[in-house]
Amino acid sequence: xQIHWNDIDTILLDxxxxxxxxxxxxxxxxxxxxxxxxxxxxxxxxxxxxxxxxLFRSQENTLNxxxxxxxxxRLNMDIPLLKQEVEHLIAVHPFVVEFLLFxxxxxxxxxxxxxxxxxxxxxxxxxxxxxxxxxGIISAHQVGLPKEDSGFWQxxxxxxxxxxxxxxxxxxxxxxxxxxxxxxxxxxxxVGRHSSTAMPLVSxxxxxIHYFNQLIPADGSMAVTI
Ligand SMILES: [Mg+2]
Numbered sequence: 001x002q003i004h005w006n007d008i009d010t011i012l013l014d015x016x017x018x019x020x021x022x023x024x025x026x027x028x029x030x031x032x033x034x035x036x037x038x039x040x041x042x043x044x045x046x047x048x049x050x051x052x053x054x055l056f057r058s059q060e061n062t063l064n065x066x067x068x069x070x071x072x073x074r075l076n077m078d079i080p081l082l083k084q085e086v087e088h089l090i091a092v093h094p095f096v097v098e099f100l101l102f103x104x105x106x107x108x109x110x111x112x113x114x115x116x117x118x119x120x121x122x123x124x125x126x127x128x129x130x131x132x133x134x135x136g137i138i139s140a141h142q143v144g145l146p147k148e149d150s151g152f153w154q155x156x157x158x159x160x161x162x163x164x165x166x167x168x169x170x171x172x173x174x175x176x177x178x179x180x181x182x183x184x185x186x187x188x189x190x191v192g193r194h195s196s197t198a199m200p201l202v203s204x205x206x207x208x209i210h211y212f213n214q215l216i217p218a219d220g221s222m223a224v225t226i
Contacts, residue, residue, distance in 0.1 A: 001187070001207040003168075003215065005222040008187060010162040011103055014147075015114040017172030017194035019096050020124060024089040026195060029056060032086050037075060061148040061175070063141060066115045080119045090127045093193070099212035100133040106222075111160055113169075115140040115147055136160060147176040153183035170212070177206050189215070189226070 016025050030053075038048035055074070056065070064070045072079045103110050112134045114121065121139060125131040138159050145152045153164070168187035169180045172194035180188055190203035193210040202208045207226045209215065217224050 001226055003187060003224050003226065005106060008108065008166055008168050010109045010167040012111050012113045012167060012169045014171045014176065015112055015116055015124065018170050018191045019093060019130065020128065021091040021093055022172065022195040023197045024091065027089055028083060028086055032082060036077065036082055040077065061146060063146050066117050066120065068117045068119045083123055087123060087127055090124055092128050092130065093211065095211045095213035099216060102216045104133065109135050111135060112137040113156065117141055148179060150179045150182050153180050153185060174203055174205065
C-alpha cells in the first residue's frame with residue numbers, strides 16, 4: 001500500500017496490542033486472574049484456566065469482554081486492583097512515540113479509539129503518559145458498541161467527525177479492520193507484532209507492519225510504501 005501523508009487528515013489508533021504491548025493483557029487474563037481465582041476458590045490452576053477461559057470466550061466480541069465491572073461482579077474479585085498488581089508489565093511498543101511525534105509535527109488529528117474500559121484506560125495512560133499525544137481518547141463503552149460491530153465506525157462520527165476517505169486506522173485486530181473496511185475507511189494498517197512475547201502475525205487481507213517507524217518517511221518526503 002502507498003501512503004501519501006498529505007492525503008490523510010485523521011489517524012485512529014487502537015491501544016492494546018497496537019500502541020501497547022499486549023503481553024500485559026495476555027498475562028493478566030490468561031495467567032494472573034486464573035492463579036488468583038484458583039487460590040481464592042480452593043481450586044487447582046488447570047481447573048481455573050479451563051473454567052475462566054470458557055467464561056471469557058462466552059463474552060468475546062462484546063463490550064463485556066473489556067468491562068472490568070462486569071468481570072469484578074462475575075468473578076467476585078476486584079479486577080482493577082488485580083491489574084495494579086501487574087502494572088509493571090504495561091509497556092509502549094517501540095517507535096510509537098516517534099510516530100505520534102511525526103503525526104503531531106504534521107498537524108494530523110490523532111485519536112485513540114479503544115474497546116478498553118475507562119478504568120483500564122486510566123491505569124494505562126497514567127503508566128505510559130501517552131495521553132497528551134492525542135487530540136482525543138474514546139472508549140467503545142462511550143459509543144455503546146464494540147469495534148467488532150459493523151455499526152461502530154458510523155456511530156463514532158457522533159464523537160469525532162471524520163472523512164473515511166482521508167482516515168487511517170491502525171489495529172492489531174483483523175475483525176476491527178474488517179468492520180472499518182465495510183465503512184470504507186481507506187487506510188487500514190494491521191500491526192502484526194502485537195506482543196513482545198508472541199510470534200508476529202501477517203494479515204492476508206490488510207497491509208501489515210511490525211513497528212510504526214515503517215509509516216514514517218525516511219527521506220523527508222511525505223510518502224511511504226508498506
Ligand atoms: Mg488491540
